[in-house]
Amino acid sequence: MGTSTIYNALVNTGVTGGQFSFSLSQAAGPVFPNTLATQPSSGSVAIQFFEDGFKLPRIHQADLTYEHEIARNTVISGSLLLSYGQRLPLVVDTNLRPATNFFSYTISGGPFDGLTYRVSWFYGCSGTSCA
Numbered sequence: 326m327g328t329s330t331i332y333n334a335l336v337n338t339g340v341t342g343g344q345f346s347f348s349l350s351q352a353a354g355p356v357f358p359n360t361l362a363t364q365p366s367s368g369s370v371a372i373q374f375f376e377d378g379f380k381l382p383r384i385h386q387a388d389l390t391y392e393h394e395i396a397r398n399t400v401i402s403g404s405l406l407l408s409y410g411q412r413l414p415l416v417v418d419t420n421l422r423p424a425t426n427f428f429s430y431t432i433s434g435g436p437f438d439g440l441t442y443r444v445s446w447f448y449g450c451s452g453t454s455c456a
Contacts, residue, residue, distance in 0.1 A: 384410045421447045 424445035
């Protein structure tokens, strides 16, 4: 999880003095580097929080390389890469409509020969989120 995600969750609390979001036309906004003199009255407030027991994702990475000269100007080498992640973020897009169509794949060969794997096909958005 990026530092900016944690920072936003801590400062965008939805309470007085928290982060507000505004859309202003170019004519109504201040010229850089000036700022707004007062807070506009038509802002939207968002409340962001971490779930109880939240733990940051943990990723372990390793790189092991072995090189050995077997003759003049001849080197043999081997490399091993390792990447292991725990508690990686799971994102659910609640703006998707429920799936009405599906794709089916039939596995050919191997220990799962003949099994059918069915995958939901999500398309479109619900409500006004895709306007």
